[in-house]
């Protein structure tokens with residue numbers, strides 16, 4: 326079967342893939358961007374886009390940040406409110422404004438930015454990658470419709486169930502370093518603050534957290550997530566847990582008295598960055614969820630997906646300049662990703678393991694955190 330040849334094939338056009346394509350716009354390289362969906366498409370998520378996403382966009386092109394700020398369907402997030410099992414709360418003010426944007430909108434916006442005026446981009450939408458094969462120094466990607474693409478470089482951004490990560494990176498699910506979470510959209514939640522992320526550590530639902538994140542139009546993204554190891558050991562039904570939280574915990578139930586669910590509860594996995602993997606090899610790099618780069622404490626993976634996508638694009642340009650695609654040459658990508666992300670991942674993993682089910686500790690930390698001297702320093706722990 327004859328194959329269509331590109332310089333780079335990017336599989337997946339979520340935050341990692343679209344950012345990678347954006348960063349390759351001026352490279353002059355022929356890029357194929359493949360996704361199993363067409364855009365706009367949903368992605369199960371908490372929809373919290375931290376301020377770091379804006380920094381990454383600004384580094385690619387300052388106009389992108391301006392355009393995102395003009396983008397209508399978003400809320401401006403200036404603080405997080407953490408609730409202890411004793412229902413004491415602490416407010417953490419963010420030094421930079423973040424946003425909540427439905428992934429249906431954010432990913433579409435980013436995808437459009439990647440495609441507009443990209444002279445050498447070919448799109449393959451509604452085409453799932455079926456197989457990835459390496460042959461004679463080239464990557465061959467077989468699509469659902471039988472089309473075959475080939476390129477010396479493959480950048481896998483196809484999320485938590487990445488075909489290339491399994492085939493080329495030998496990535497498997499490790500429940501110690503993987504979470505599961507569910508999400509549902511709501512309107513009319515009582516007392517919703519439009520600028521605050523609400524995070525609850527609840528007795529009977531630890532280790533894990535329940536969230537309420539405010540969206541535009543007074544709507545909210547609510548959800549609950551836990552480490553997969555605990556879910557499996559304790560046979561936890563996350564969808565039922567979310568229902569129990571909003572129906573049976575009085576302080577939460579009261580807020581949902583007149584609230585209306587806008588969709589069904591949906592779940593998805595989160596490959597965490599608490600374990601280092603080889604995220605590149607001969608002629609390929611893995612980015613975002615495909616590379617297991619989600620923050621192990623907060624569950625945030627949008628900004629790390631975008632940043633790894635940008636780093637992969639920059640590494641790709643070096644590969645073509647030097648005409649080097651070996652696993653050894655590609656290692657510079659792993660080093661750059663982990664140099665940037667590992668200190669946070671390691672600290673947040675310790676926090677995740679340490680707090681675990683220790684209700685007294687979470688209660689004490691949230692009380693202590695309300696002391697102004699300490700409160701001012703908390704954001705540094707997270708960002």
Ligand SMILES: Cc1cc2nc3c(=O)[nH]c(=O)nc-3n(C[C@H](O)[C@H](O)[C@H](O)COP(=O)(O)OP(=O)(O)OC[C@H]3O[C@@H](n4cnc5c(N)ncnc54)[C@H](O)[C@@H]3O)c2cc1C
Pocket residue numbers: 336337338339340341342359360361362368369370371372373374375452453454455482483484485486487488506507508548550592593594595612613614615619624625626627628630
């Ligand atoms: C319930 C939940 C809540 C979360 N909340 C947050 C949050 O609030 N903030 C945050 O920062 N992160 C959050 N995350 C993590 C975040 O969603 C991911 O880390 C982020 O989406 C990773 O981006 P990505 O581009 O790597 O992958 P994705 O966003 O998953 O994009 C992958 C793309 O690849 C495509 N694809 C998949 N398989 C194939 C295939 N075989 N062939 C072709 N295309 C394919 C998909 O259609 C998709 O477009 C949450 C995750 C979950 C599950």
